[in-house]
Amino acid sequence: xxxxxxxxxxxxxxxxxxxxxxxxxxxxxxxxxxxxxxxxxxxxxxxxxxxxxxxxxxxxxxxxxxxxxxxxxxxxxxxxxxxxxxxxxxxxxxxxxxxxxxxxxxxxxxxxxxxx
Amino acid sequence: xxxxxxxxxxxxxxxxxxxxxxxxxxxxxxxxxxxxxxxxxxxxxxxxxxxxxxxxxxxxxxxxxxxxxxxxxxxxxxxxxxxxxxxxxxxxxxxxxxxxxxxxxxxxxxx
Numbered sequence: 397x398x399x400x401x402x403x404x405x406x407x408x409x410x411x412x413x414x415x416x417x418x419x420x421x422x423x424x425x426x427x428x429x430x431x432x433x434x435x436x437x438x439x440x441x442x443x444x445x446x447x448x449x450x451x452x453x454x455x456x457x458x459x460x461x462x463x464x465x466x467x468x469x470x471x472x473x474x475x476x477x478x479x480x481x482x483x484x485x486x487x488x489x490x491x492x493x494x495x496x497x498x499x500x501x502x503x504x505x506x507x508x509x510x511x512x
Numbered sequence: 513x514x515x516x517x518x519x520x521x522x523x524x525x526x527x528x529x530x531x532x533x534x535x536x537x538x539x540x541x542x543x544x545x546x547x548x549x550x551x552x553x554x555x556x557x558x559x560x561x562x563x564x565x566x567x568x569x570x571x572x573x574x575x576x577x578x579x580x581x582x583x584x585x586x587x588x589x590x591x592x593x594x595x596x597x598x599x600x601x602x603x604x605x606x607x608x609x610x611x612x613x614x615x616x617x618x619x620x621x622x623x
Contacts, residue, residue, distance in 0.1 A: 398523075402555075429610075434620075436616070437615070437616070438601055438614065438615055438616050439556065439613060441610055441611070444610060452610065460553050484554065488556075497559075498519075498544040498605070500546055500558045500561055500565040501554040501611060502556075502558065503548075503555040503557070504555050505553075505554050505555040506555045507594035
């Protein structure tokens with residue numbers, strides 16, 4: 397069982413839809429991450445939140461909009477996505493990113509997103 | 513910059529065979545090293561880690577030793593099982609950087 401919970405597990409949406417992915421952790425971690433993973437590839441970092449503030453945006457298109465309402469929750473709002481955005485979206489958390497380089501990231505099971 | 517190089521897969525083994533998956537790295541400073549495993553349809557799970565030279569990480573029969581002189585962190589298991597079939601990612605983190613992953617190695621174990 398993972399300690400990082402992601403919902404929904406699967407999502408199919410059209411290119412004009414608006415949807416949100418949700419992530420929750422209760423380990424007291426203050427850094428949270430969104431990754432995109434295509435088949436047979438490693439995860440690619442999208443966003444990092446540290447103490448609920450966005451600290452890294454890896455030049456992600458604006459059709460992806462992250463939000464961190466509190467220290468346990470992380471959302472990814474989706475709008476006007478393209479077929480190439482179909483992928484597994486993974487959330488992760490760790491102790492504070494800035495001072496804990498030896499602390500691992502803990503991943504959820506992901507949301508498998510398909511864009512029609 | 514940081515980089516991780518893993519052996520190309522898939523690695524195909526029979527049950528109870530010995531496993532080695534090679535991983536070498538390039539990093540600034542003194543990185544921490546990790547192995548993650550991804551089973552089909554799941555997210556990544558931390559398998560083991562090592563935070564300084566000569567540390568040995570171990571878990572579920574898997575081991576890896578942090579070798580600074582050869583910049584390596586090879587994953588080994590003495591006797592694999594069918595249930596070990598998965599994709600294995602070597603990763604590092606150095607200073608304030610985020611995780612850098614290798615490309616992943618698929619392991620297929622047959623009965």
